Amino acid sequence: MGVALGSFFPEAIQLSQESYSFVMLLTGAFGILPDTLDFKFARYFEKPDYIVEPDPKTLDPKPIAETVAEAIDKAAETGKQVRVRFHTLQEDFDKWRRYSVNFIPGANEVDVNIGPIVSTGQAPYPGTEPEVNNEAKVKTNANIIHKHGRATKIDIMSGPTIGFEKEDDGVNVVFLPWHRQWSHSFTLGILLGVIGGVLFGPLIGLLIGLPFILHVAVDLAGFMGGNLLYPFTRKRSEGFKLVSASSPLANFFLIWGSVLVVLYNLNRFASRPVFEMNPILFFLLFWGIPLAVTLFLRTRIKKLSEPQADILMEGFKEELSEGGQ
Amino acid sequence: MEFNLIAIILYSLIGVIIASILSIVPALHIYNVIGVIILAYLKFGAFIPREVLPFLLMSMVVTYSILNTIPSLFLGAPDDSTIFVVLPGQKYMLYGKGYEASVLTGMGGLLGIFFLVILTPFSFTILPKVKQIISPHLFWILGLIAVYIIMSEWPKGTERAASTWGRFFEAWRGLGAGFLTFALSGFLGLIVFNKTLVPLQSSFQGIMPVFVGLFAIPWVLLNIVSKREIPEQYISKSIDFNADLAVRGTLSGGFGGLLAALFPIVTGGVGGLLAGHATAQRDERIFVFSQGVSKTVYYGGAFLFFFVPAGRLGKGGLVAILGPIYTSLTSQEYFAALAVMLISGGISFFLLLQYSKLIIKLVRKVNYQIVSGIVLVILYIIVFAFAGPVGLLIATVGAAIGLLPVLFGSRRLNCMGVLLVPITLNMAGIGPKIASALGII
Known part of the structure; x- marks a missing residue:
């Protein structure tokens, strides 16, 4: 998602395309940095x-x-x-x-x-x-x-x-009291962005800070929030409980949406765009319709699976009790 | 192009027969064999009609993509695209369910072919455009994949050390080994890509010893050292699986395989990892199944897209060596290739069932250490045959690097640094400079 956000900066896309710059790597790296900080560092110091x-x-x-x-x-x-x-x-x-x-x-x-x-x-x-x-x-x-x-x-x-x-x-x-504390704060995102901006210029600052902040913001959709303004706030807020972080469907459509944003922007900012399409139509066609179809089919497939799974499990248990071949 | 359907079907069946024998030889990649076939075709004239050659190769690739599960699962000799199947597959083996794991990957392979069938309208319209859009950006996208592989590896361990720093170092031992593996693999990749190490006449096989060393030899060595005993295996009549899991596995593996089929150097394993994370799949059954989907979409799709007229979609060694000989001019050829995939995929699935039963009997009767020892010897013979004595040296260096994740419990995919580092740097135009700075050239 960090990359999707970074793709809204035409300067970053053009730098990548024309000067073979790796600036877009920053968006990905800083987009997953909050969890890296928690799971590779913070958890061991509690x-x-x-x-x-x-x-x-x-x-x-x-x-x-x-x-x-x-x-x-x-x-x-x-x-x-x-x-x-x-x-x-x-x-x-x-x-x-x-x-x-x-x-x-x-x-x-x-x-x-x-x-x-x-x-x-x-x-x-x-x-x-x-x-x-x-x-x-x-x-x-x-x-x-x-x-x-x-x-x-x-x-x-x-x-x-x-x-x-x-x-x-x-x-x-x-x-998990060690999780989503200082590492998941807007303040740290702003600080990193400012440091990046001072050292390497405003574009780099934005490509560092914004993906980090987006990660923290997206996490709020789940059950667990973040310590958003650490050190000014001391407690982790609650999430909006819209989706579970482990939901395959939510994860897939979030990532798929990000991929579409990247594609749309890479085309939009290219010197010779490959296609022209209204963004609403583009996302309706490639994100909205697949999502609607998936939601429609999901319940039907689940219904189809439950009795079948039971039958298969019974068969498997029988085979185990028979000792197989 | 004139179409002789009977000839296509006949040569497809020949392809299935050839590949069904070769696919179960550990470490023998089908591309190695195809490279030899094409060299022979160029040298000795058209002993195979030119118009059926691609279909013969397609049936070989599809058969390989389904049957190469066998050396990976039962003989512990995986390649880059099957590396993820080995660990869960061996778990299945330990519970006497190796056959079930094999069937699951085979079913995944079939669903992978159907995934490609469903994708057909997009192959002609959308995928060429996608490729056109991302081509100028491939270097940073590949760099991003490398960053993701490194950053997304979480520590493994039970965190029982008494002190904070004890727990920290316990976790970072594995993570550090992962970084080191990626760095050393990348360095090895820079050497292999910048130096002419293998004889020129077999230069198209140059990467083979590296892959055998990084992925296959460490597993085989581990099998020998760990004195693993294979318990009795059950040939179950039904599989613990359902439609919901199949849909999730197909989507996850399908998109992973598609990534690998479209992007250079992204293999089925890397694609599977990215798609698995994107869809947050945790069930082992989905995982094993989706790896089957992923590798068929990866191998079959990368070649199938080559048949899209003027699409220039295909990727991989096969497309590179076949490109100068054959160009697809009509959509008919694409559909013929798709039909060949379906036929050879179906036959391969039934062969997989029979081969799995046979190999289960073999590993039950023969001591697994002896089987692994024989596999190790075969690996070295194949490397020597294709790449000479230098190939043996490269494979041994690769094995030393590939042992790091095996011994420290880090992610084996870090070995993909061998491709990701040199090709990303080359695409960005800085590969030679860095190789020179490192004293490689």
Whole structure:
């Protein structure tokens, strides 16, 4: 998307085309920089107050729930953010035991579930859920505020950290408290842009700063927002909850739209444009119609898939029980 | 051009038969064989009618794109376009489901051909225009792909080190190995592209030893050292897959393959990675399936677009060596090529099923270390046959670089620096300058 934004600058396109300049690389690099800063740097410098290391032998959900409940109450008592880091449970090189942590605000309960074994691709192995002692609920003294609203699944690689932060009417659950903080702020985007502008000129400044800021802005469409004006703001805002960051459809049409913008602009600013088309018609034709068709077909394909998937899974299970050939 | 449909079908079947044997030889890329066929055609005269030659080659390419899953999956000898299938494929093998992985990639291959069929109207109208628009910008687009490959690799690990810096270094060990792999591959690429290392008569095979070294040898060595045992494999009658996953996998792999088919040096693996990220696919089944789609669209599409009259869309070594001999003049030739794809794709899929069963029996009966040892010897024989003793040296250097991501758990795609670095720099007109500054030329 950073590249799409950069393509609106005719000077950048012409520099690329006529002088073989790599200025457009800046747009891509700075467009993904916020996540690079978080996932390659920031996450390693957080200090958790509690570490949850589930026992692979007992798979007991109760100690996990108790630790989390204790952290919530501690946050309420001290007024400081308390962080709990959850370690994963690796059972084999490609087998991980999934467990989930959920928060029930009304009942003020921490609900921990021990789930199935999953592959590194997060595909669950059917029939691997523990049949007994697979859930524990522990009450907290403090009111729980859970704006995210979804259970946190812990399964592969490194586990997440959840922070607990005291607010006026209770303790707020902060998923990945190290994520989308200073790295996802408009202020850092402006600062980087200004530095780039002072050192290399205004065009470079814009090609650095704007893609960074666009990344932060687009992230706001999801569930988790950003610490938009760090260091003037200290807390991460909430997202608009329009789409999930992991939605294949949203991701695809966002990227596809960006590709179309780049193509349209490369043509528009070329010395000899290859085509001429009204931009509204262009995007309606190549973005709007495919999106409408996809949405129309999506539900039908899903309906078609569900019973079929069940039948296939049954067949597969039968074959496994027969021992195959 | 006169059309003899019977001759086209006949030569397509011959192409399927030839490629079905060659495709299962580890490291033997179909382009290596096609290069030899075309050289022989030029030297010994038209022992194949000129008008059917492209269709013979098309059937070979399609058959290869579907059957090269076998050496990658079962013998652990991948190339640049199948590198992503190996790890999930070997996981399937460890659960006794190697056959299922093979069928999934084969089904992906078939859907890849249908993807190209659906794309036909765009091949004549839109894709030539797209290519025309992006051609002057290819160097920075390729540079952008390189930046994305490097920046989008996230650390892998369970982060259990006690200290902050311990966790940081644990994560950066893999990331650092990734950077180093990209840099060394790029340096190797600059050497290979700027020096005449392999004998002139086999210069069209110049990149082959590099690819064998970077992608195939490290895996085979790992298979030997890790003393991997292959458990009993099940020949399942049904596949755990459905229409929803098929559509998602086809779109993801189709667009990835299309990127690779249109852009120079973007291979099926790179295209698959970009499309996989763009569509946020996480399901392993989609991943394996989409890799099948991607490599058929990549290999088949890159050659199919060559048949678009005056479109100049095709890319790759095959198009480069066939270009001076053959030019597509009518849309009929495109549709004939498409028909050849469908026929050879269908036959190849059924061959894939049978070959997979056979190879499963083989790896079950013979010790996997012995199989891997034989594969390693075959790799070196093929490199020597095509590129001589210097080829062996290049392959060994490539293998040393290719071992880095295998040992440190970083992304193997970093090895694509071998193409991305020199070609991006050459397109920007600074390749020779940088090679000279590095003392290469």
